[in-house]
Amino acid sequence: MGDNSEASHVVSVSREVAAGAEWIFELIADPAQQPAWDGNDNVAEAPGGQRVRAVGEVFTVTITHGSVRENHVVEFEDGRRIAWRPAEPGQQPPGHLWRWELEPIDAACTRVTHTYDWTRLADEKRFPRALATTSDKLQASLDRLADLAERA
Template identity: 40%
Template sequence: MTNPYLISRDRLVPAAPDAVFDLLARPSMHSVIDGSGTVRDAQPQGPARLAPGATFGMDMKMGVPYKISNTVTEFEEGRRIAWRHMGGHVWRYLLEPVDGGTLVTEQWDARAVRHRVMYRITGVTRRHPANIEQTLEKLAGHFAN
């Protein structure tokens, strides 16, 4: 049985893990690959490149504009990066070198969120699979050019 609070998708990206990781570690690039249409831009006071424990803000829009602050919670150069915001859920990217590039797994993980049932009630868990697939498609397309 799958857990609705851990949504995971993967895709082959035609680039080396270090190149993919470098893109993911730069908040200014998140809007370029965002498949949900909610990520607008990185806030300028944050770091240009993420590191363990770094905090960074993003300008978002889901109906109305808002800002969100994130903290890097997992960081293994070239292999794994994840961040969490005040909602408690984690966005995670796992990178595995394979023939032809990198197998990138993107995960939305709300298993540790206390009131996670709200994500199901509001439809978040239904929307995220398609959004993640779109993000991975944009990520792969970024390196295909």
């Protein structure tokens, strides 16, 4: 496998979180909560009232340098899985995807997996940023999310 293999374009981390899946999912599916746990320090703010409920929805966030992103929800199973493809307003998503998967272990513990997948990213100008989205960045988001969920 070379640098252009699909495997090199998918980064994923997992950990157990001492909180129920439904509560953790609320922190992810409500975009207004995302700035509190974003380990990429990329999301500055998101308007309230955008809680995701279905595939096909679009939620907006403002990123740290002031641009707005429209996030197109492409996978959704309430309390278990959500994935979105970010895009500039009014544009088609360029091909990268953020995914969260929750697997309840019991009522008070959940295995959470966070994935960044850029196998379909076609815009080469975006490759350096995609390459910089390493497992430590995803782990930072997952750890911040765990800290928020476990404090509740």
